[in-house]
Amino acid sequence: MTQKEFVSYFQEDLFIPNLEANSKAAALEEIVAHLVARQRIRNGMTVLEALKKRESLGSTGIGKTLAIPHGRTTVTNRLTVVFARSDEGIPWDSIDHKPAHFIFLILAPHQERSNHYLPLLGKIVEFGRDAAVRKKLLKVGSYSDFLGVLEMAAAR
Amino acid sequence: MTSRLEQIIILQDLDLMIREMSDQKTTSKLREIGFALDEVAALTEARQELAAKVDRDLLASYDRLMRRYPRAVAPVKSGVCLACFIKQPTQLSAADLERVRFCEQCKRILYAI
Numbered sequence: 402m403t404q405k406e407f408v409s410y411f412q413e414d415l416f417i418p419n420l421e422a423n424s425k426a427a428a429l430e431e432i433v434a435h436l437v438a439r440q441r442i443r444n445g446m447t448v449l450e451a452l453k454k455r456e457s458l459g460s461t462g463i464g465k466t467l468a469i470p471h472g473r474t475t476v477t478n479r480l481t482v483v484f485a486r487s488d489e490g491i492p493w494d495s496i497d498h499k500p501a502h503f504i505f506l507i508l509a510p511h512q513e514r515s516n517h518y519l520p521l522l523g524k525i526v527e528f529g530r531d532a533a534v535r536k537k538l539l540k541v542g543s544y545s546d547f548l549g550v551l552e553m554a555a556a557r
Numbered sequence: 558m559t560s561r562l563e564q565i566i567i568l569q570d571l572d573l574m575i576r577e578m579s580d581q582k583t584t585s586k587l588r589e590i591g592f593a594l595d596e597v598a599a600l601t602e603a604r605q606e607l608a609a610k611v612d613r614d615l616l617a618s619y620d621r622l623m624r625r626y627p628r629a630v631a632p633v634k635s636g637v638c639l640a641c642f643i644k645q646p647t648q649l650s651a652a653d654l655e656r657v658r659f660c661e662q663c664k665r666i667l668y669a670i
Contacts, residue, residue, distance in 0.1 A: 443670065447563055451570040454600060458578060459593040469592075473573060475566045475630050478639065478670055496593060511573050511628055519583070523590045 402520045404555045407528075410482045410521060411551065413544040414439045417485035420504070425462075428491050429453070429470060432483050432506050444476050448508065462495030467529040471507040471522060480517055481508045482525075484547065486538065503529055503538055528554055561657050564611050565619055565666055569630045571607065572623065575600050615657060622665055631665040640665050 417435060422428035429452050433445040442448055451472040455461065462468045468491070483506040490500030505525045509518040528534055528551075537550045559567070577583050578597045587594060608616060622629035631640035633649050643662035649669045658667045 444563065444566070446559070447566045447570065450567045451574065454571060454574060454603065457599055457603075458597070459595050461592065463591045473570070473577065475569050475628070475632070475668060476670060478632055478634070519586050519590075522587075526590050 402517055402524060407524050408551050411484060415483045416544040416547055418542055420485050420487045422491060423489060425491060425493050428504060432485055435483065441481055442476050447476055448474050460494035462493030462501055463526060464495050464497035465530055466499050466502040466535065468493045468501035468504045469522065469525055473509045473511050475511065477508050478510050480513060561612060561615060565615065566630055566668060568607055568611065569628060571600060571604050575604065626665065629666055630668050631660060632670040633667045634670055638663065638667060
């Protein structure tokens, strides 16, 4: 996946600068409700079920204040990414027990021609594991700030 | 309350998640990326519980379709089944989740996206 393709998955209307939720379940609900409100999906309930089932297999809190809830669903026909921040941090049963400040939620259709789902997951992990990136993300207040961090990461 | 169509969609998503998470290539890749994964046994149990709540005739249709195709539920966009690309004779209401409709051509269960 090229850097241009990677950046293209982050849309302005799917950027949430500060989540209100203070638990994993509430955060998933808030993000899914955002997707419904932005008309990216029609049915939030089925998506929420898929995400919860995925969490039951093992937390998507991969440490270093990152959480990457993800899953394939019948109700979308395109790979979709939401980036959400939480200033307070959200308990996510993470590997290192740290709260999640940066949440990347990924939804994919069951059949996806580009086959970018797993590469995108890998690329987001690589992006978020960079300490300099996380330091910048803490201060991101707008989508354009966020794009600046993506560009900074690409130039490194 | 979960509608009949929502139940079937949740069931399909669960069945396909079980299939995906039983694929060693995929789970190896996910672990390599950094995700911790347990066995799928808990999902299989959840699947049985969910299937027990689905209308028997609808479940039989779903199971039959899943044996025939990779997916039993197909998305519909602008009145076209995106599995077989046949235009449906009547418009599908996205809001009506109680009424389960089948594609006129391939007989898959339809969901308006």
